[in-house]
Amino acid sequence: MTLPGFPDAQPLEGLVGGVLIGISAAIMLLGAGRIAGVSGLLARATGIADSGPPWIMALNFIIGLVLGGLVYALAFGPVAVSYSPSLILLAAAGLFVGFGTRMGSGCTSGHGVCGMSRLSRRSITATLAFMVSGIVTVAVANALGWGW
């Protein structure tokens, strides 16, 4: 399925994948009573965060996340991905993402999916902030020739 005017967009795959992400977050919420926030769970699983869910629980989710990618690739073949060719840029991006998600207490999953659907003003504010910041960054990076 394609979207008129956007030949590269994958609206159907996006929607179905999004529903799966929602189901996963709903299992975490209604099953374990917790937020499926990947940055927080990752910080906990790696021992960087001292508080949060039990360590083994966070580790299970993170292992599951890696397995999920593998399961998909085994079932449907490799996924087309295109990374920035610059490892320096990727390293800088990682630093910002790691520092920023801890400082702002969440990322696209915790604030974006779980918090916004709860109508949390905090999460809606955070999501707007990282969306606007991301849009400005891409525009500036494109102007500097850092796109790929």
Next chain:
Amino acid sequence: MVMKQLLTLIAGVIFGIGLTLSGMTDPARVRGFLDIFGDWDPTLAFVMGGALIVMAVAWFIQPKMVKPLVDTTWHLPGTRHIDGKLVGGAALFGVGWGLGGLCPGPAIASLGTAPSPAAIATFVASMLAGMLLHKLVTSKNA
């Protein structure tokens, strides 16, 4: 106890399949969503929409339950105030998100499948370094 572990593992697997199926593990596609002044790719909006619809139903059901299915109490954030830490942190995250086209979920979900292991390893390693750096900075101020 075993149920709790199994449940989080399964939730992680479904999350990883969803991210991969939706194309969110492709940094070029995520970046395309943020490129509203250029060649805009709206796919991420469909992903977010699908996830939000399911979670809106879950939040509707949640208050009607006495406790979660496999735990004795709820563990939900109660913070309500909006401060510079929240907005500043989110803005910094956005810079990294725009630069690399990766956020934590897709980065972890592609650890086992990425065709260029060096790229994803570099990103994930420095993301963890960024998390550690934040911990060091905040514990010094405390």
